[in-house]
Amino acid sequence: MTDTWQLLLETPLVNLMVLLSVISFGSYGAAILVFTVITRLVTFPLTMRTLRATRGLQELQPDMQAIQKRYSDPKRRSEEQMKLYRRKTLSCEDGGVASAVLGYPVECDWKGQNSDKGELFEQYAAHLDRVHSVRVADASARQLKRARKAMSGGINPIGCLGPQLVQLPIFIALFSVIRLTLSQSPEDILELSDRLYDYGPVQNAIPLGTSFLGMNLSANGSFILVIVIFCSMWLTQRISSSRTAAQAGSQQAQTQQMMQWMLPLMFGWFAMFVPAGLGLYWAASTLIGLVLQWVFVGPGDFTWGSLIPGFVRTRIGLPAEIETRTERERRLERERARAASGDSEGDTDGSEPPGTDGAGEDGGGRDERRGGKRKDGRRRRRSGSRQARGGSRSRRRRGNPRG
Amino acid sequence: MRSAAWRGRFTPLTVLLLLLLAVPLLIGCTTDVDSPDGWAGAVRADEFTILQEKAGELVAIRLGGADNPGTADIDERVAWRFPGDGDDVDLDAVYASPILDGNTLYVAGHSGEVVALDLTFEPPQIVWVRDLDENIVASPAFDGRTLYVGTEAGTIVPITVASGAVGQPIAQAGERIWSAVLLEGGALYVAALDKRVRAISPAGGTIWAQPTELSGAVPGDSALQGDLLVVGSFDRRLHALDAGTGAEEWVFDGDGWFWARPVIAGDTIYAASTRGSIYALNAGGSDASRVRWRFNQLDSEIRAAPVLAGGVLVVAAEEATIWGIDPATGDLRWSAPLPGHRFLADPLVLDSSLIYATTRGDLIEIDPQSGRAAILYERR
Known part of the structure; x- marks a missing residue:
């Protein structure tokens, strides 16, 4: 040995x-x-896998907290958390099956999430058949394999x-x-x-x-x-x-x-x-x-400022308490919301229910609820799971108010 | 409640403390960086044979008189150990061969301490101790009045033995000196890990220095006979230099490092490599460096110098075997397997036998004619 x-x-x-x-x-x-x-x-x-898992866990934080609030039974809570970890995302942008079968680009108008890969793919196939009249069954085995492989997401917490x-x-x-x-x-x-x-x-x-x-x-x-x-x-x-x-x-x-x-x-x-x-x-x-x-x-x-101890901050004329990035974004969000609607809606960040399995045929329920549609009625072409999962950091950075 | 509070507040701290304690212990079990053991050969002083028993500790053994010394009572045969309880000396480890001059033994320790011991006393008395503040691996040279000690700082430090006075360093190599300092014909020959060989005057001037460095460092002792200086190197080569000028006469490519001191016997050079090969080469003439024979049945490193004794070339492989080889043909005469023993020290050559000090502090006697081995002293 x-x-x-x-x-x-x-x-x-x-x-x-x-x-x-x-x-x-x-x-x-x-x-x-x-x-x-x-x-x-x-x-x-391998490092990237670790970092992706870290980022995935980070993005699941609001949903995780919502699960913790919603379910008091530890077993049920654990099951819901595992569903959340297993949840996969697939969009037509990833799949490319329709494009492959038709031979020309198909507008990306679908995104689904499901912890069951098979169900998720069936939802996508149904969407293609109904909206684009594309029969996925006509696609070659290789194209199908590629499409299934394109499912992203799913987090291994360890x-x-x-x-x-x-x-x-x-x-x-x-x-x-x-x-x-x-x-x-x-x-x-x-x-x-x-x-x-x-x-x-x-x-x-x-x-x-x-x-x-x-x-x-x-x-x-x-x-x-x-x-x-x-x-x-x-x-x-x-x-x-x-x-x-x-x-x-x-x-x-x-x-x-x-x-x-x-x-x-x-x-x-x-x-x-x-x-x-x-x-x-x-x-x-x-x-x-x-x-x-x-x-x-x-x-x-x-923030780098958080490295300065409170007593030093007060001495050099900075506020003793550091406002974190999230807190600052939340505050700005509230301020924008107030400015836009005239009333104070309060912060709902992190209190939304977690994403559920089987997002429906068009799979865009969450996006729709959160204003994910463009003015022209089409959905965003962004297919990243962050947007779909309610990981709102990027959206908030862009200053999109909710509601 | 108290239990919960204890778990909540102190468990992480306890875990942290345990980890902090465990890590050094774990490392202590796995690391031994810079823990030299030394490989000094044995030396004979009247009825004593003196060897390094364990790192930095010498022991004097009485050998005469026992029919079967291997089974004799060890405690009765140990004359003394040095340093003793009251001796304020720390040798660390001993690589340099001790030098015996009359009743005085000079020992240079890896710690940088050089000690003169008066052996007329039992246990021996310290005549003087000098700390050179630099590690010592190379065996010093001795001209009867002065010790020339090569150090890991690349210096040669003269010590007047009568008074123990330490003189000014007389050479400055760019790297450590591990190779024994040779004194011959009024010149000190110094080979160092800076890949250079120099001849310097004991008074301090440089007689010659190689203008270009060798392709490898010189770790082991060199051999000198007449005008021929043979130097082994990490570049897996044996370099033959003109001792008068430093000019390279020939080079021999071997299969491993040449760390063991070569033997020059007439027109033949015997050299052993760390890959276990023994070469017999022509020393000079038109076919200098030509291989007469090669013996490579040894699956072990060779650090201990081969010796010619009783018409046999005796070679101790590091791992547990001593070999007797016909110097003319390279044929194997005998082999003496000695399981559990490692041989790194040069042997002590007596009239009719060789004595090897092993790495664990045992003494083994070999009859070069027959290969019969006897364990003279086995450390407890």
Whole structure:
């Protein structure tokens, strides 16, 4: 087992790191950074799945809260939540079946949601038959397969675990690789001789330089890296928790608060006892993850101003309480609603009932209720699940008042 | 109510504390970065054989008189251990071969401490201790008055043994020096991990320095005979240099690193690689570096220097076997499997036997003629 582990993962990684060091002009620190970027690129599809799951969960928050309010029975609540997780979206824009069969573009005028894939597709087929006189049965098996595959949505609430588990062996292997390649004792370097491939540049690169930006990568506990790891992980957790609308004082909020401090503290503490090379990998990986999260999921309710403590804010003349992004959007929405209708309707955000299965033949019930139609009577061409699911962030950003 | 409050308020904190405690413990079980063990060879001083028993600790064993020393009472045979309880010395680990001069033993520890021990006392008395503030792996050179100690800072530090006075460093290599400093004909030959070989004067001037670096670092001891300086390298090559000028005379490409000190015997060079190959090469002439024979039945690294003893080339592979090879033909004469033992230290060559110190602090005697092995001392 150990031999297999070494043969398949550890030894190739050792050679890769040494080769990257050669390519990086003998800088092992630069090699670690390059490796981090490569790892992030290789696992990018998995990362995207995680981020999509995160974003999906974020968008389901209003519906989740509505379910929690509506159903007191835990079993029923759990069932409804699972339905919500499984809910798929399909629009003619995704499917393309009609276009494929007819040979010319068909106006996108349908969107449906259902936790049963088969039912959802049947609804779409019925719509095509009724409105466009297109018989889906005439489509080829390949076209049908493509159309079914186009169903988007469906969230695995623990979807983020898979990618993490896949990365775990790489991480463990990297731990021993960095330990092995950075070690400066003659015994450990002798051990390397058995691990290096018969490739001149790799063999000749030994021993590797361990100095990078004033740090000794083989020494434990680089203070700078501990700070970087702590701050980047704290910020990641802070942004993540800002997306979920946990009520203050609730169990979820307490858990979020705990995780926001616990994970950075744990990894910061961990970084004190491992070679700085491994700390460099963590720091770089966390920073890249932070950037990816910001770019692909967004900052949620996070604002940079929220990092300034209240007592400092009052001293420099800022309001002590921070208005979150959501709060600001809600306030603006209320103000617009008042301005438009003349009366105060109150905030209904998050209190709407959750989307239900089988949105009907034209599947656009929710959009219709929320003013999803254009002035010309056609629906929006946006097919993203955010709009259909009542995840109103984007709509609110555009300033569309409800009602 | 209290239970709920406890769970609500203190469980995360408890979990956090447990994790914080568990992580260093976990790492402590898995990491051993920079934990040197040392591989100093044994040294004979009258009736004692001195070896590193465990990292940074020397033990002196009485060997004479026992018919079957392997079964003799260990406690009776241990003369002393160093450092003792009252000795304010931390050697960390010992890689450099200790040097015996009369009744004084000089030991250079990986910690950078160099110690002179008076062996006329039992346990030995410390004559002096000098801390060079730099790690030491290379075996020092000794001219009877001065020790020349190569350090991991790339310096050669002279120490006058009579007084223990530490002089100014007389060389500055760009990298660590792991290769033993050779002293011959008024020149110190220094090979370092900066891929260069230098000849320097003990007084401090450079006699020659290679204008271009080798393609690999030099980790192991070099061999010198006459004008021929043979240097093994991480570039899997054996480099033969003119000791007078530093000019490269020939290069031999092997299959692995050359870390073990080569043997120069007449017109033949014996060299062992970390891939377990042993080569016999022509040392000079028109067909210099030509392979006379190659022995590669060893599936193990070779770090300990091969030696010619009793007409047999004896090679200790790291993993548990010592081999006797015919130096003329490369045929296997005998092999001595010694399960559980690892050999990294150079052997001590006696009149009719070789003594190996193993990595776990045992002493093994080998008869080079027959390959008979006897465990002289087994660490508890």
